[in-house]
Amino acid sequence: MEITWTVDGELFVLAVEPRVTVLDALREYLGVNSVKKGCDHGQCGACTALVDGRRVLTCLSLAVQCDGAEITTAAGLGERPVARAFVEHDGFQCGYCTPGQVCSAVGMLDEAARGWPSHVTEDVAADVDGLSDDEIRERMSGNLCRCGAYVNIVAAIREVAERASRAGEGAR
Ligand code: FES
Numbered sequence: 001m002e003i004t005w006t007v008d009g010e011l012f013v014l015a016v017e018p019r020v021t022v023l024d025a026l027r028e029y030l031g032v033n034s035v036k037k038g039c040d041h042g043q044c045g046a047c048t049a050l051v052d053g054r055r056v057l058t059c060l061s062l063a064v065q066c067d068g069a070e071i072t073t074a075a076g077l078g079e080r081p082v083a084r085a086f087v088e089h090d091g092f093q094c095g096y097c098t099p100g101q102v103c104s105a106v107g108m109l110d111e112a113a114r115g116w117p118s119h120v121t122e123d124v125a126a127d128v129d130g131l132s133d134d135e136i137r138e139r140m141s142g143n144l145c146r147c148g149a150y151v152n153i154v155a156a157i158r159e160v161a162e163r164a165s166r167a168g169e170g171a172r
């Protein structure tokens with residue numbers, strides 16, 4: 001089946017079999033290596049990308065379901081505040097987990113800005129007003145690091161969330 005994607009601003013037309021995942025199509029068909037294959041089972045978050053603005057696990061998504069999608073990988077987020085905050089707070093980890101962490105951080109800040117509650121939100125009916133460290137950790141809990149070296153990621157995300165809150169706009 002022929003599908004069309006925009007990946008990090010570049011237009012691609014590709015022919016894929018129905019069983020091919022977004023992750024494999026990106027890496028193997030298009031040579032886009034900024035999404036990583038960790039577990040290939042939806043458990044580590046290394047393959048996280050933004051599909052039409054929402055974070056998805058690309059190892060669990062079929063390419064043919066995303067015809068016409070706009071896909072953003074970590075490579076397309078280099079100038080975004082989240083990526084800069086990761087640098088400033090020394091939040092970058094290894095090349096394997098970090099791309100997924102950055103995409104997931106952008107996605108979860110947007111989810112919070114839309115008022116979507118998380119598992120630890122105390123009042124799910126209230127607006128999400130600011131992100132506590134517990135909220136950040138919970139919303140990032142799908143992205144694992146085998147080394148347990150997350151210490152500066154929370155600070156990086158907190159700074160972006162606070163800056164956006166002060167500016168009265170959605171974080172990211
Ligand atoms: S590779 Fe997709 S969640 Fe691990």
Ligand code: FES
Binds near residue numbers: 144146149
């Ligand atoms: S630093 Fe990437 S998996 Fe631990």
